[in-house]
Amino acid sequence: MDRTVQQARDAILAGGQIDRPTALQLLGSTKEDLWQAADSLRRRFLGDHFDLCSIINAKSGNCTENCRFCAQSARHHTGIDAYQVIAEEEAMAQAKDNDDHGVHRISLVTSGRSLSPETVAELTRLYAAMAETTSMLFCASAGFLNEAIANGLYAAGVRRYHCNLEASKNFFPQVCTTHTWEEKVETLRLARKTGMSLCSGGIIGMGETMEDRIDMAFELRELGVKSIPVNILTAIAGTPLAELPPLSVEEVLTTVALFRLINPEAVIRMAGGRQQLGDDQYRCFSAGANGAIVGNYLTTTGSSIAEDLRRLAALGFTFERP
DSSP states (O other), rough: HHHHHHHHHOOOOOOOHHHHHHHHHHHHOHHHEEEEEHHHHHHHHHHOOOEEEEEEEBBBBBOOOOTTTTTBBTOOOOOOBBSSSOOOHHHHHHHHHHTTTTTEEEEEEEESSSSHHHHHHHHHHHHHHHHHHOOEEEEEOSSOOOOHHHHHHHHTTTEEEEOBBSOOTTTTTTTTSSSSSHHHHHHHHHHHHHEEEOOOOOOOOSSHHHHHHHHHHHHHHHHOOOOEEEEEOOOOTTTTTTTTTOHHHHHHHHHHHHHHSSSTTSSSEEEETTGGGGGGGGGGGGGTOOOOEOOOSSSOOOHHHHHHHHHHHHHBBOOOOO
């Protein structure tokens, strides 16, 4: 095994952490060794349990923000469906399908900067309906929080809150200018104060460097995030990032591996965009990843849940509910 990789892995196994200079040094190491080391750390700290979650697009489109990757911004012309709150019948059909497949967590995801009191009430109704008929844990992804929104979601049964950093603090102004990286951190801290665990990650392939991704991984470690989704940019027509070239499989695997070495005890969760890799997407789960958003995403289509479970089981993962 590459000496730099072995030293980093051994330090982590002994209870230590790698620093930024070490992470940068790992970029020059043998990639296959890096991926293998990340997978061994995943097994050591988290075993073979695979963390399954799914999302429901509960409020779509007409977002005031200008995130350059996002089809839901009202500033971009992408032709997506826009609606205020999903019909309960449709939400319940999606929730039941996920529950039947053994998915562990489900999240209602809303477009927009934040929630109105009326929308909080609508989401509360949906969570109550899901609580009556499914056995999944509840997450939410609803933009920026204040104490009233956070307390309302917690009272509705939400125990994990998702707010992606999207990018490193340094690169974030290249992604969005209508809100700040610091506002995202503030929401994560408020969610934790309310009693919710944190889910936060980002999107790779937006023009950032590998150094930017490493910075984001360290920022997530500093925040103590234990569920880290890794999205791969889906270049959507009508968005400012529509013409960016896709990342190579090697670059994705290396990013996943570095996230594992920097955050050895976190769930590294493959999220939107993985379907672009075809069958190679499942290599991510031999390079340090141990979770995924399954089913469809917000405005893009994912793999079928049954196919994901089949392929992941073949890799030795198990799916018992917590």
